[in-house]
Amino acid sequence: MNKQKWMTLLKTTLAASVTLPVLATQTAVFAEEDTSNGVGEIDAESALLLDFETGQILYNQNADEQKGIASMTKMLVEYILFEEIEAGNISWDTEVTISDYAHAISQNYALSNVPLRLGETYTVEELYEALAIYSANGATIALAEEMEGSEHAFVDRMRELVESWGIEEYELYNTTGLNNSFLLDNHYPGSDSEDENTMSAKGIATVSKHLLKDYPQVLETSSIPTKVFREGTSDAISMMNWNWMLEGLSHARPGVDGLKTGTTQFAGATFTGTAESDGQRLISVVMGAGDGMADKGQRFVETSKLLDYGFNDWDFQTIIEADMVLEEESLPVRNGLTEEVALKTTDELSCYLPNGTDLDSISYTFEASEELLDQNGQIEAPIAEGDVVGELIIEGDETIEFLEGESAEAIQVVAAESVERAGFVTILTTWLKDFFSSLSSRF
Incomplete structure (x- = not known):
C-alpha cells in the first residue's frame, strides 16, 4: 500500500x-x-521539517511559536492566484493596470521590487514571475488589487483561506509581509503602523503543503534562478531568485526547486524550502535564522542541514x-x-x-x-x-x-x-x- x-x-x-x-x-x-541526533539544534528561532506526502514531521524546533513570516506571506497570494486562474476569473494574459498605491510601493528600492509605471498595464504572468522569483512587493499588491479590488479585501480572503486549513493562530495585515510602516498609511483596518504578519512554522508548513499539493506548477517558476523582467525594454531588470539554493546560485543544492524566502527586521531571515530526492519530497521551514544581513546565507545552511537529516537519517x-x-x-x-x-x-x-x-x-x-x-x-x-x-x-x-x-x-x-x-x-x-x-x- x-x-x-x-x-x-x-x-x-x-x-x-x-x-x-x-x-x-x-x-x-x-x-x-x-529525532535530533542526526542534525542537532538548528541555528534559527524555529524550524520544522516535513515529509510532503505523508505530512509526518521529522524535525520540530519551536514550531508552534508565532514568528514573523515576512515575504513567505506571498505563498498565500500565489495560492489564491492559481485558484482564480483555475476558476477562469483571470488568465496569465490578463492585463493589470498599476494603481497609485502599487506604483508608490514599487518605487521603494530599499525593498525588493521591479519598476512599475503608474497607469501602465502588465500581464498577470509578468507580475507573478516578479513575485515568485524576486519577491517584488509592488507587483504583489497589483495582483491582489486585480483579484479582489483592494489589498484589504484580499487580506480578508487570505484570512478565510488559512482558517479553512485549520490555522487558528496567525496575524495577517497585508499581502507582502512587510511591516505596516512601509505601506504609506494604507493599513488594514484596526491594525497599527508597526504591525506585521505572523504565523508558526507549522502554520507556514501547512500553507506550503497545500500550495504544493493543489498547485504543483508553482515549482515551475519558484525554481527559476534568474530572469529578466520586461526584457528588451527600458525598464528591464535582472531578477536573481532570493532562494540561493537553486542551481547556479551561491548555496546551490541538487533537488531544491522552491519555495519562498522572506526578510524583515522583525522576522529576521526566513525560508520555506522544498527539495526532492529519490522520489521523496521534503518541506523545510526556518524562521529567525539571523537577521539576513550579517550572514545572508545562514537560512540556507540551516535548511541544508534539515534536508540532509530528512533524506539520510529516516527510513x-x-x-x-x-x-x-x-x-x-x-x-x-x-x-x-x-x-x-x-x-x-x-x-x-x-x-x-x-x-x-x-x-x-x-x-x-x-x-x-x-x-x-x-x-x-x-x-x-x-x-x-x-x-x-x-x-x-x-x-x-x-x-x-x-x-x-x-x-x-x-x-x-x-x-x-x-x-x-x-x-x-x-x-x-x-x-x-x-x-x-x-x-x-x-x-
Missing part, C-alpha cells in the same frame, strides 16, 4: 476513534528515539502488515457457534522511523469498539468475516507526529472469520445463565 493511501486510512481511523477498553497489549516497548518502514492475524488475541463471542472470533488487520501501517529503530521493539494495543461489546466484553453473533471490531494502536514512541496533529498510529482490526449465530437452545441456555447470574449478584 502506498504512503498516500495509508495516510487516508490513518486520518479516517483517527477521526472516528473514541476511548475504548484495552483488551490486549503486546509486552514489548517501542524504544524512544531522539519509511512497515510497522504492521496487512491481513496480519493477531496471534493469541481474539474476542469472546456471545450466542455464536464458536466461543471466540479471531482477529486480523486490514491494511498495512507504515511511517518514517529514525535509522536504527528496532521494529521488534514496537508495541501495539488492540482496542475493541465499545459499542459492539456487552457488559461482559463479548461481541454478539452473527459476525461476518471482515466486520470492523476495533483498532490496533501503536504505542510508546513520542517522535511520530503529523502536521494535522495526530500523534498515535492506528489501523482497523476486523474479524478474521465468520461466526454464525447459535441455535435456539444454546441462546436460551445462555439467557438463563445470565438471568440467574444477575439474580445471585443482587443477594
Whole structure:
C-alpha cells in the first residue's frame, strides 16, 4: 500500500476513534528515539521539517511559536492566484493596470521590487514571475488589487483561506509581509503602523503543503534562478531568485526547486524550502535564522542541514502488515457457534522511523469498539468475516507526529472469520445463565 493511501486510512481511523477498553497489549516497548541526533539544534528561532506526502514531521524546533513570516506571506497570494486562474476569473494574459498605491510601493528600492509605471498595464504572468522569483512587493499588491479590488479585501480572503486549513493562530495585515510602516498609511483596518504578519512554522508548513499539493506548477517558476523582467525594454531588470539554493546560485543544492524566502527586521531571515530526492519530497521551514544581513546565507545552511537529516537519517518502514492475524488475541463471542472470533488487520501501517529503530521493539494495543461489546466484553453473533471490531494502536514512541496533529498510529482490526449465530437452545441456555447470574449478584 502506498504512503498516500495509508495516510487516508490513518486520518479516517483517527477521526472516528473514541476511548475504548484495552483488551490486549503486546509486552514489548517501542524504544524512544531522539529525532535530533542526526542534525542537532538548528541555528534559527524555529524550524520544522516535513515529509510532503505523508505530512509526518521529522524535525520540530519551536514550531508552534508565532514568528514573523515576512515575504513567505506571498505563498498565500500565489495560492489564491492559481485558484482564480483555475476558476477562469483571470488568465496569465490578463492585463493589470498599476494603481497609485502599487506604483508608490514599487518605487521603494530599499525593498525588493521591479519598476512599475503608474497607469501602465502588465500581464498577470509578468507580475507573478516578479513575485515568485524576486519577491517584488509592488507587483504583489497589483495582483491582489486585480483579484479582489483592494489589498484589504484580499487580506480578508487570505484570512478565510488559512482558517479553512485549520490555522487558528496567525496575524495577517497585508499581502507582502512587510511591516505596516512601509505601506504609506494604507493599513488594514484596526491594525497599527508597526504591525506585521505572523504565523508558526507549522502554520507556514501547512500553507506550503497545500500550495504544493493543489498547485504543483508553482515549482515551475519558484525554481527559476534568474530572469529578466520586461526584457528588451527600458525598464528591464535582472531578477536573481532570493532562494540561493537553486542551481547556479551561491548555496546551490541538487533537488531544491522552491519555495519562498522572506526578510524583515522583525522576522529576521526566513525560508520555506522544498527539495526532492529519490522520489521523496521534503518541506523545510526556518524562521529567525539571523537577521539576513550579517550572514545572508545562514537560512540556507540551516535548511541544508534539515534536508540532509530528512533524506539520510529516516527510513519509511512497515510497522504492521496487512491481513496480519493477531496471534493469541481474539474476542469472546456471545450466542455464536464458536466461543471466540479471531482477529486480523486490514491494511498495512507504515511511517518514517529514525535509522536504527528496532521494529521488534514496537508495541501495539488492540482496542475493541465499545459499542459492539456487552457488559461482559463479548461481541454478539452473527459476525461476518471482515466486520470492523476495533483498532490496533501503536504505542510508546513520542517522535511520530503529523502536521494535522495526530500523534498515535492506528489501523482497523476486523474479524478474521465468520461466526454464525447459535441455535435456539444454546441462546436460551445462555439467557438463563445470565438471568440467574444477575439474580445471585443482587443477594
